[in-house]
Every structure is written in structure tokens, then in C-alpha cells.
Amino acid sequence: MKIIVLGAGAWGTAVAMSAAQHPAGHAVTLWARDAAQADQMRAERQNTRYLPRIPLPPSLTVADGAFATLWPGADLVIVATPMAALRGMLQALRGCAAPVAWLCKGFEAAAAGSSDTFGLLAHEIQALVAPELIAGVFSGPSFAQEVALGQPTALVAASAHAKVRDALVSAFHSPSVRVYANEDIVGVEVGGAVKNVLAIATGLCDGLELGLNARAALITRGLAEMTRLGLALGARPDTFMGLSGLGDLVLTATGDLSRNRRVGMLLAEGKTLQQAVESLGHVAEGVYSARTVAQRAAALGVDMPITRAVVALLDGQLTPSDAVVTLMGRGPASELM
Ligand SMILES: NC(=O)C1=CN([C@@H]2O[C@H](COP(=O)(O)OP(=O)(O)OC[C@H]3O[C@@H](n4cnc5c(N)ncnc54)[C@H](OP(=O)(O)O)[C@@H]3O)[C@@H](O)[C@H]2O)C=CC1
Numbered sequence: 001m002k003i004i005v006l007g008a009g010a011w012g013t014a015v016a017m018s019a020a021q022h023p024a025g026h027a028v029t030l031w032a033r034d035a036a037q038a039d040q041m042r043a044e045r046q047n048t049r050y051l052p053r054i055p056l057p058p059s060l061t062v063a064d065g066a067f068a069t070l071w072p073g074a075d076l077v078i079v080a081t082p083m084a085a086l087r088g089m090l091q092a093l094r095g096c097a098a099p100v101a102w103l104c105k106g107f108e109a110a111a112a113g114s115s116d117t118f119g120l121l122a123h124e125i126q127a128l129v130a131p132e133l134i135a136g137v138f139s140g141p142s143f144a145q146e147v148a149l150g151q152p153t154a155l156v157a158a159s160a161h162a163k164v165r166d167a168l169v170s171a172f173h174s175p176s177v178r179v180y181a182n183e184d185i186v187g188v189e190v191g192g193a194v195k196n197v198l199a200i201a202t203g204l205c206d207g208l209e210l211g212l213n214a215r216a217a218l219i220t221r222g223l224a225e226m227t228r229l230g231l232a233l234g235a236r237p238d239t240f241m242g243l244s245g246l247g248d249l250v251l252t253a254t255g256d257l258s259r260n261r262r263v264g265m266l267l268a269e270g271k272t273l274q275q276a277v278e279s280l281g282h283v284a285e286g287v288y289s290a291r292t293v294a295q296r297a298a299a300l301g302v303d304m305p306i307t308r309a310v311v312a313l314l315d316g317q318l319t320p321s322d323a324v325v326t327l328m329g330r331g332p333a334s335e336l337m
């Protein structure tokens with residue numbers, strides 16, 4: 001297969017490395033928007049900025065410049081940028097005949113003063129700006145470093161189009177990566193977006209040393225929040241028990257490789273949001289998605305108290321310890337609501 005990966009951050013690089021090492025011998029090109037970064041990767045055969053000290057496979061091609069020259073003849077195009085760049089990438093991909101899959105996990109943050117970008121999921125953006133694309137999402141519990149090192153990982157390929165699901169399975173299913181297909185793109189995208197917000201909450205909880213009981217409570221009640229929102233948006237309930245729901249929530253909420261979890265821990269240490277975000281050197285999508293998750297939930301009448309507390313924390317309306325008091329101070333409720 002000819003596979004193009006657009007975006008050379010940590011995850012795009014890891015995914016490109018994984019495909020390039022597939023036993024089927026795919027021809028993989030990793031595109032970086034920054035020519036200097038591409039030169040560095042070609043010269044040193046590693047992505048020093050985003051995935052240092054892990055050698056790129058010799059067969060992986062690194063490209064830069066106009067990517068419209070890359071996708072003609074491709075069997076699969078992967079968009080590996082953060083959510084904030086997805087709309088522009090999809091607009092640029094209009095007319096692409098190959099299956100397209102994005103890796104980003106989030107809701108698009110609403111642009112100030114604009115109503116047409118109100119908190120959209122990736123597939124909703126695609127339906128708006130490039131409806132002719134055959135497209136889907138590639139998601140699931142997967143830290144870039146572990147995939148780049150070839151450690152065992154299970155992912156989910158979600159799309160309404162069998163062509164997209166099949167292309168992702170052919171591109172990535174290998175001795176180290178299992179790819180499961182799912183038709184429920186809404187559920188898979190909601191899981192990937194909301195777990196980032198919840199990981200900020202568990203990072204905060206662990207940073208404040210509130211204990212393992214508290215963390216388990218946050219994960220479980222967070223899963224309930226995520227599921228409620230997903231169902232209101234038309235997702236299937238069983239998707240939230242799968243890799244992109246429970247699986248990615250457990251990974252991100254408990255794994256110290258998570259950037260979103262680290263934001264919560266840094267806020268617990270007393271860092272400002274700006275200091276926390278700047279110290280990461282990578283995108284933490286939960287920071288940009290939290291408000292839109294809360295807004296969409298409110299518009300649908302879905303109760304998401306953990307998400308609301310994270311938003312108040314990020315907006316500086318609650319201190320870390322006040323956020324805990326707010327969550328614990330709520331009245332009793334039925335578990336099955
Ligand atoms: N890292 C991980 O383990 C995983 C990440 N994801 C998701 O994948 C997405 C990307 O994450 P990740 O790779 O880790 O992020 P990083 O912060 O490591 O890298 C971001 C990359 O996106 C590029 N980029 C930013 N804006 C644009 C733009 N407007 N046009 C083109 N490229 C752009 C950056 O380029 P530049 O350097 O030039 O700014 C950089 O290459 C996120 O949505 C994340 O949630 C999903 C699963 C796992």
C-alpha cells in the first residue's frame with residue numbers, strides 16, 4: 001500500500017513508523033509542515049523534536065512542501081495534526097480519492113464570534129467542509145512512544161465506510177498492532193475527546209494525592225459522563241466499553257505518558273495553565289476541548305459534573321482544592337442515572 005501521513009508530531013511519526021515496518025512492506029511517506037524539521041529527520045533519521053531517540057525505519061520517506069503532490073495514487077491518507085488544524089487539512093484534501101483517516105481526539109474549539117465552528121467532532125467537520133471524502137477515525141489506547149517502539153497495542157478503525165475500515169486494517173494490523181473495526185464513528189470520537197478532559201481531572205486528583213479510591217471514582221463516573229454525552233449524540237452504548245472508551249480512558253487517566261494527565265498534575269502543583277501547557281511541548285487536546293464538551297452537553301441537557309469542574313479549573317474560576325470540594329459537595333444521586 002502507498003500510505004501518506006500528514007503531520008510529524010509524536011503520534012503521526014509513531015503511526016508512520018508502525019506502517020513502514022509492516023510485514024506487507026508498505027511505502028510510507030511522513031509529511032512535516034516545517035521544512036527544517038523534515039531536513040533534521042532526513043539527516044538524523046529520528047524525530048528529535050517530538051519523538052527523540054527512536055530511530056526511524058530506513059524505508060520511511062520524509063517529505064515537506066506542498067502535500068497535494070503526495071496523495072495522488074495513495075491507498076490511504078492519514079491526517080495526524082491536532083484538532084485545531086483538521087478543518088484546514090480536510091479542505092486541502094478535497095478531491096482526494098483515497099480513504100482518509102484522522103488521528104486527532106477532541107472537539108474543535110469554537111472560534112471567537114463564529115457560530116459555524118461550535119464544538120464539532122472531526123466527522124462533523126468533514127461532513128461540512130469535505131463531504132465527498134471517504135473518511136473515518138483511527139483511535140484507541142495508544143501512547144506514541146510505545147507504538148514507535150513496537151510494543152503491543154490495540155486500536156480501533158471507525159467509519160461508516162468499509163473501504164476506510166479495511167484500509168486501516170490492511171495498513172496497520174500486524175504482529176504488534178491489532179486493529180478492530182467499528183462502524184460507530186460518533187462513539188469512537190466522543191470517547192477519544194472526553195477521555196482527555198477526564199485525564200486532566202485524574203491528573204489533578206493524583207497530583208493532590210487524594211488517593212486511589214478517588215481516582216477509581218473519577219474514572220468510573222467519568223465513563224458514565226462520557227457515555228451519557230455519546231448516547232445523546234447518537235452513539236452506541238457498547239462502544240464506550242471498548243478500546244476508544246474505557247480502554248483509552250484507563251490508559252490516559254492512569255498513564256504518566258499522558259500529556260492531559262500531566263496538565264492536571266502540574267495544575268495541582270500550583271502551575272498556571274499557561275505554564276503547564278508550555279512545559280509539555282506537545283498538544284494536550286483536553287485543554288482545548290473541555291469548554292466545548294461542556295457547552296455541547298449543556299445544549300443537549302446532559303449532566304457532566306466532572307467536565308464542568310475541569311472547565312472551571314481551566315478558566316481559573318476554581319482552585320484545584322475547590323474543584324474537589326465542588327465535586328464531593330454535590331447531593332446524593334442514583335448510580336444508574
Ligand atoms: N501522542 C499520542 O500518544 C497520541 C496522540 N493522539 C492525537 O493525535 C493528535 C496529534 O497529537 P501529537 O502528534 O501527539 O501532537 P504533537 O504535539 O506531538 O505534534 C503536533 C504536530 O501537529 C503539527 N501541526 C500543528 N498545527 C498544524 C497545522 N496547522 N498544520 C499542519 N501541522 C500542524 C505540528 O507541527 P509543527 O511542529 O510544525 O508545529 C506537529 O507536527 C492529537 O489530536 C492527539 O490527541 C492520539 C493518540 C495518541
Ligand SMILES: O=C(CO)COP(=O)(O)O
Pocket residue numbers: 105140141142143196199248251252257258259260261283284285
Ligand atoms: O490519546 C492518547 C493515548 O491514547 C494520548 O493521550 P495524551 O494526549 O493525554 O498524551
